Amino acid sequence: MKILYTPMPGLVHRVQIVARELGLYDKITWERAQPYERPAHLTDQNPLSKVPTLITDDGLALFPGMVIYEYLESLAGPTLYPSDPAARWPAMQVLSLGEGLWDMTVQWNNERKRPPAEQSPEQRARYLAAIHRVIERLEALAPSWDDFHIGHIAVAGCFNFFDYRRGRDLATNEFGSVMPDFSDGRPNLIRWLADMRQRPSFAPTD
Numbered sequence: 001m002k003i004l005y006t007p008m009p010g011l012v013h014r015v016q017i018v019a020r021e022l023g024l025y026d027k028i029t030w031e032r033a034q035p036y037e038r039p040a041h042l043t044d045q046n047p048l049s050k051v052p053t054l055i056t057d058d059g060l061a062l063f064p065g066m067v068i069y070e071y072l073e074s075l076a077g078p079t080l081y082p083s084d085p086a087a088r089w090p091a092m093q094v095l096s097l098g099e100g101l102w103d104m105t106v107q108w109n110n111e112r113k114r115p116p117a118e119q120s121p122e123q124r125a126r127y128l129a130a131i132h133r134v135i136e137r138l139e140a141l142a143p144s145w146d147d148f149h150i151g152h153i154a155v156a157g158c159f160n161f162f163d164y165r166r167g168r169d170l171a172t173n174e175f176g177s178v179m180p181d182f183s184d185g186r187p188n189l190i191r192w193l194a195d196m197r198q199r200p201s202f203a204p205t206d
């Protein structure tokens with residue numbers, strides 16, 4: 001099977017963490033695709049031109065990330081999705097918060113990449129307010145996280161991106177503004193993230 005993704009030096013993507021946790025990483029061909037350039041090798045498989053996109057050995061394209069995680073789990077799990085309903089649905093809620101946080105951040109980031117005259121301050125403020133609300137909710141939940149599941153990968157993966165993007169902004173001033181430090185003032189998340197990053201699956205790959 002193959003996964004189309006955008007390598008970023010120093011950043012491990014959520015789908016890469018999932019593949020490593022499941023012992024599938026080396027069974028996957030990892031192929032570079034730049035979704036914003038809408039290359040045919042991506043759009044032929046995923047008309048949305050989004051990464052990650054997985055192509056199974058039978059040639060079926062799967063997306064978005066949440067479907068890919070479940071597919072990988074179906075090959076090598078059960079590992080990352082709790083089967084007991086009392087644990088499963090709270091885990092799925094954390095997964096949705098993590099995926100939603102990612103999507104909101106991508107939109108916020110895309111908005112600030114536009115020429116200043118075309119940016120909408122209202123839109124940016126809406127995205128940012130939602131990002132802060134989600135992080136506030138995660139900060140409240142974090143003290144109860146003594147297990148490890150797919151939701152945790154989704155959330156920690158967002159913070160990996162925040163740190164990566166913030167580091168680049170500080171180094172390059174590419175967009176003329178700096179990604180906020182979203183973990184600042186969130187002691188529960190800071191503690192929990194430090195533990196997460198001890199896992200071998202969280203080491204950067206590219």
Ligand SMILES: N[C@@H](CCC(=O)N[C@@H](CS)C(=O)NCC(=O)O)C(=O)O
Nearest residue numbers: 035036049050051052064065066106
């Ligand atoms: N929820 C999506 C998010 C993926 C996503 O946001 N991908 C971005 C790259 S970071 C993308 O492909 N953007 C292209 C576009 O929106 O046109 C998933 O899990 O697959």
